[in-house]
Amino acid sequence: MLNRDWHKTYRMPEHPTLDQRVDWHLAHAIACGCREMPDTIKREIEKRGLAVPERNRPN
Ligand SMILES: [Zn+2]
Structure with a gap:
């Protein structure tokens, strides 16, 4: 899919609430990844015991 x-x-x-930002960035990193996930979001994902997805870098 195109970005x-x-x-x-x-x-x-x-x-957005923090929940909405986390959800958005999780989906975004997997589907698009046109920009890096902010550190605050990464920390929040780790705090929730979730894995930070590897960024899907566009070609
Ligand atoms: Zn994107």
């Missing part, structure tokens, strides 16, 4: 299409489908809410 463009993914971003059109999965928009970050305008005033």
Whole structure:
């Protein structure tokens, strides 16, 4: 899927909660990965005992 299409489908809410940011960045890192996950989000994922997904780097 093109990054463009993914971003059109999965928009970050305008005033996202931390949960929404974590969910968005988890999905984004796997599906798109056009930019690095912020460290605050990585730390939050680790705090929740989840694995930080490897960034899917676009070609
Ligand atoms: Zn992206």
